[in-house]
Amino acid sequence: xxxxxxxxxxxxxxxxxxxxxxxxxxxxxxxxxxxxxxxxxxxxxxxxxxxxxxxxxxxxxxxxxxxxxxxxxxxxxxxxxxxxxxxxxxxxxxxxxxxxxxxxxxxxxxxxxxxxxxxxxxxxxxxxxxxxxxxxxxxxxxxxxxxxxxxxxxxxxxxxxxxxxxxxxxxxxxxxxxxxxxxxxxxxxxxxxxxxxxxxxxxxxxxxxxxxxxxxxxxxxxxxxxxxxxxxxxxxxxxxxxxxxxxxxxxxxxxxxxxxxxxxxxxxxxxxxxxxxxxxxxxxxxxxxxxxxxxxxxxxxxxxxxxxxxxxxxxxxxxxxxxxxxxxxxxxxxxxxxxxxxxxxxx
Amino acid sequence: xxxxxxxxxxxxxxxxxxxxxxxxxxxxxxxxxxxxxxxxxxxxxxxxxxxxxxxxxxxxxxxxxxxxxxxxxxxxxxxxxxxxxxxxxxxxxxxxxxxxxxxxxxxxxxxxxxxxxxxxxxxxxxxxxxxxxxxxxxxxxxxxxxxxxxxxxxxxxxxxxxxxxxxxxxxxxxxxxxxxxxxxxxxxxxxxxxxxxxxxxxxxxxxxxxxxxxxxxxxxxxxxxxxxxxxxxxxxxxxxxxxxxxxxxxxxxxxxxxxxxxxxxxxxxxxxxxxxxxxxxxxxxxxxxxxxxxxxxxxxxxxxxxxxxxxxxxxxxxxxxxxxxxxxxxxxxxxxxxxxxxxxxxx
Numbered sequence: 001x002x003x004x005x006x007x008x009x010x011x012x013x014x015x016x017x018x019x020x021x022x023x024x025x026x027x028x029x030x031x032x033x034x035x036x037x038x039x040x041x042x043x044x045x046x047x048x049x050x051x052x053x054x055x056x057x058x059x060x061x062x063x064x065x066x067x068x069x070x071x072x073x074x075x076x077x078x079x080x081x082x083x084x085x086x087x088x089x090x091x092x093x094x095x096x097x098x099x100x101x102x103x104x105x106x107x108x109x110x111x112x113x114x115x116x117x118x119x120x121x122x123x124x125x126x127x128x129x130x131x132x133x134x135x136x137x138x139x140x141x142x143x144x145x146x147x148x149x150x151x152x153x154x155x156x157x158x159x160x161x162x163x164x165x166x167x168x169x170x171x172x173x174x175x176x177x178x179x180x181x182x183x184x185x186x187x188x189x190x191x192x193x194x195x196x197x198x199x200x201x202x203x204x205x206x207x208x209x210x211x212x213x214x215x216x217x218x219x220x221x222x223x224x225x226x227x228x229x230x231x232x233x234x235x236x237x238x239x240x241x242x243x244x245x246x247x248x249x250x251x252x253x254x255x256x257x258x259x260x261x262x263x264x265x266x267x268x269x270x271x272x273x274x275x276x277x278x279x280x281x282x283x284x285x286x287x288x289x290x291x292x293x294x295x296x297x298x299x300x301x302x303x304x305x306x307x308x309x310x311x312x313x314x315x316x317x318x319x320x321x322x323x324x325x326x327x328x329x330x331x332x333x334x335x336x337x338x339x340x341x342x343x344x345x346x347x
Numbered sequence: 348x349x350x351x352x353x354x355x356x357x358x359x360x361x362x363x364x365x366x367x368x369x370x371x372x373x374x375x376x377x378x379x380x381x382x383x384x385x386x387x388x389x390x391x392x393x394x395x396x397x398x399x400x401x402x403x404x405x406x407x408x409x410x411x412x413x414x415x416x417x418x419x420x421x422x423x424x425x426x427x428x429x430x431x432x433x434x435x436x437x438x439x440x441x442x443x444x445x446x447x448x449x450x451x452x453x454x455x456x457x458x459x460x461x462x463x464x465x466x467x468x469x470x471x472x473x474x475x476x477x478x479x480x481x482x483x484x485x486x487x488x489x490x491x492x493x494x495x496x497x498x499x500x501x502x503x504x505x506x507x508x509x510x511x512x513x514x515x516x517x518x519x520x521x522x523x524x525x526x527x528x529x530x531x532x533x534x535x536x537x538x539x540x541x542x543x544x545x546x547x548x549x550x551x552x553x554x555x556x557x558x559x560x561x562x563x564x565x566x567x568x569x570x571x572x573x574x575x576x577x578x579x580x581x582x583x584x585x586x587x588x589x590x591x592x593x594x595x596x597x598x599x600x601x602x603x604x605x606x607x608x609x610x611x612x613x614x615x616x617x618x619x620x621x622x623x624x625x626x627x628x629x630x631x632x633x634x635x636x637x638x639x640x641x642x643x644x645x646x647x648x649x650x651x652x653x654x655x656x657x658x659x660x661x662x663x664x665x666x667x668x669x670x671x672x673x674x675x676x677x678x679x680x681x682x683x684x685x686x687x688x689x690x691x692x693x694x
Contacts, residue, residue, distance in 0.1 A: 007646045008522075038387045038523055042563040043546040050543075078543045168564055175355075176385055176523045176566030196397075196425045196543045199390040216389040217515060219523030219566065299354045 008220060014212035016223055021209075023230035024179055027238055028148060028163060030155035032181045035205040038219040041145035041166030044178025046074050047200035048141050048164045052186055053109060054194040055079025060101055060138075061112040062093045062129065066119035066305045071112045071143055078195040083108070089307060090120050090276070092269035095128040102136040110139030110161075110189070116147035119304045121265045121276035121313060123151060130158040139189050145169060145178075149233065150245045150273045150317045161186040170241075170273070172232070172318040173225040245272040248316045248325060255329045256314070259336070260344035264311055273317035274301070278310065280341040285309050287339045296331035355567060361559035363570055368556075370577035371526050374585055375495060375510060377502035379528045382552040385566040388492035388513030391525025393421050394547035395488050395511045399533055400456060401541035402426025407448055407485075408459040409440045409476065413466035413652045418459045418490055425542040430455070436654060437467050437623070439616035442475040449483040457486030457508075457536070463494035466651045468612045468623035468660060470498060477505040486536050492516060492525075496580065497592045497620045497664045508533040517588075517620070519579070519665040520572040592619040595663045595672060602676045603661070606683070607691035611658055620664035621648070625657065627688040632656050634686045643678035 006012045017036065025034050037044055049071070053059060059080045061072035064087045072082045085101045087093045093113070102108060111133045116123045126142065133140045141162040144153055148163070149170025155163050161183040168175035182190075182202060190203065204215040233241055249272035253263060256277045264276035279285050285302055289312065292298045301313030314328055336343050353359045364383065372381050384391055396418070400406060406427045408419035411434045419429045432448045434440045440460070449455060458480045463470045473489065480487045488509040491500055495510070496517025502510050508530040515522035529537075529549060537550065551562040580588055596619035600610060603624045611623040626632050632649055636659065639645040648660030661675055683690050 009649070010640070010646060038385075039390065039546065040385045040564040040566070043386065043390075046546045074545045077545045077548075166564070174566065174568035175564040176569065198421045198424045199386065199393045199547075201424075217387040217513070217522040219387070219521065219569070221521035221568065221572075222523065222566070225568075293357070299357060302356070 006220065008218055009213060013220065016227060017212045017214070020223060020226055020230065023234065025181075027230075027233060028155045028181050029153070029157065030163075030181050032155065032183045033187075033206065033209070034179060034181045035202060035209060036214070036218070036223065037178045037180065037200065037205070038176065038214070038216065039178050039200075040175050041164070041169070041178055042070065043200065044145065044164040044166055044180055045071055045143055047178070047180055047202060048143070048162045049074050049112070050078050050193070050195040050197040050200055051202045052139060052141065052162060052189045052193050053078070053080055054192065056081065057109045058083065058105060058107045059110055059112060060085060060098070060105065060108045062098060062114070062124070064091065064093050064114065064120060064122055064124065065089060065117040067117055067143060067145070068114040069305070071114060075112065090122060090264040091266050092122050092124050093129060095125060095132050098129050099132040099136075102132065102138065108138055110141055112141050113143070115142055115144045115153060116151060116271050116273055118146045118274050118313075119307065121271045121274045122269050123147065123271045125269065126153065126160075127158050130160060134159045139186060146273055146317065150241065152242050155181055167222055167226060170317055171226060172229045174222055176219045176222045177226065245317065248320050248322070249273070249275065251322065252314055252316050252325055255325065258344060259329065259332055274313055274315050276307070276311045276313045279312060282340045283336070284339065285312055288312065288335060291335040291338055292331050296335060298328055298331040300328070353567065355565055356560060360567065363574060364559045364561070367570060367573055367577065370581065372528075374577070374580060375502045375528050376500070376504065377510075377528050379502065379530045380534075380553065380556070381526060381528045382549060382556060383561070383565070383570065384525045384527065384547065384552070385523065385561070385563065386525050386547070387522050388511070388516070388525055389417065390547065391492065391511040391513055391527055392418055392490055394525070394527055394549060395490070395509045396421050396427075396459070397425050397540070397542040397544040397547055398549045399486060399488065399509060399536045399540050400425070400427055401539065403428065404456045405430065405452060405454045406457055406459060407432060407445070407452065407455045409445060409461070409471070411438065411440050411461065411467060411469055411471065412436060412464040414464055414490060414492070415461040416652070418461060422459065437469060437611040438613050439469050439471045440476060442472060442479050445476050446479040446483075449479065449485065455485060457488055459488050460490070462489055462491045462500060463498060463618050463620055465493045465621050465660075466654065468618045468621045469616050470494065470618045472616065473500065473507075474505050477507060481506045486533060493620055493664065497588065499589050502528055514569055514573060517664055518573060519576045521569055523566045523569045524573065592664065595667050595669070596620070596622065598669065599661055599663050599672055602672065605691060606676065606679055621660055621662050623654070623658045623660045626659060629687045630683070631686065632659055635659065635682060638682040638685055639678050643682060645675055645678040647675070
């Protein structure tokens, strides 16, 4: 990313944006419009809401954790009436519950869904949920911040209207960019959407995209990095990228169970990008994470929201070599006994 | 910026954010709270509006060009009633006109001002305008995206309540970060401010800043670059940085006039970061910029908004060596005759 910055109104930038947009569409598996925004994933989620709804609109929010709650909160802050479809923490959303909620609430304009819930390590069955939402004729808005580029999400095949991702996840580049795809049906909703917006106005992004520019100054250095990582993804092949995530995730889950830890996620919906393990009785998460960080240079995630102090989370998204995952197991084998838990196989 | 990304919830990030916040406060010359947002300057401007006003509020917007108009538009999009105090393009705002507008509109809650208008190359007399605004007891919100770090703006001495800057300008790092300072009076306004916000909610930023974190994932790579450039600014000394901009600006203005071009800005308010020169009769800006870019590798700015096709703009903000400015003059001496204007001293 150390290249000399260049003018974002010049031909070099236009070529870069054109290349990135086409490359991203391949990974999104979409022919829809796609925009790159300078913001983190949460800003992308805001863009995915405020451009398509109006204050007072009734929105269904499928939430199975912290990031689902965040999506619902954004809609509420901008004036929507939000009905939440929840699941027990560690479980995926039930597509039948979504169908029922849509029947009970025929005035719903659209549905917000988290594809991959990072706070619990659960991947929703988006294909099944999407089928229900589109059968009911509603707008489908997907938070794919922590899934796209790592998990299969064929945007067009599943008929997702608005899909948002973020640069620091499966794309393997530093945080600072969000990407949003927009279907024709979403554009039709946009024409009537009255939520307040300026920086995140995708109508502006659309106008400038016609000449491969952005309305506001873009984070060029991160776009240059994305250019490199998209080439790496294309070279490997996206199906191979998905398979690699599956393999590393299987290895992570097995290794954690072998240590005697129980996993939070229902096995049939366990995420291939992050795994949450329950803390054994008496083990303080904060202490464990500190020993791992200070003595083993291993950084794991803590529990968020209601799971604070109850779980640890191992990320395995983007490029994670086998040695890194094995290093996590080795560190846990040494660190756990220091905080009051003797792992299986350790004397 | 090629460092390995690190966890934004860990101690390394907290130390970085603490160091950047203190370093930025020195350049802002403020003891107010200060936050770093992952967005471009326009997002920072949105944050500076939506956190301090409510829909229906009457706001005065001092606009002398494209960026002033943008500030006013943001306030309107989020439901404010905006009264504009304008000036002729190329002129600075008249502090007496601001005083009069405040007298005529006693219900005004706050005033938006652009410190340095990049589209015309004019720097407003912010000190005098601030005096009028604070004498009237109104909230003062300043767009310093293209001035802070290059031009003197003592935030506390001039009693500016909210001041926003952007990383790609005087800070000499890539675009992607905005910085916003918030006074106690602004926080009091925030408590009653009802404009819709989520990603740009500074109340969230304040909560997380208590442990030197950000509510959403930050653009770490650009923060690492800013860490380096703040050390460079501190080493040079900010008064020396301002003096250097003055000297390079004087040289730019003299060089352009020596070529026989007339400058757009009123000399007493000419910006020390960007200079706009009027295109001579018959010269097409687009053609001139193309010759400069293709044959001389020199990228100048075009006119924006109503000045499209009427001016060219030479940027001299951040670290601009004398040779770069001399290179611009040399390129113009060769390029101008090709598009129909023989500069002074060229046969």
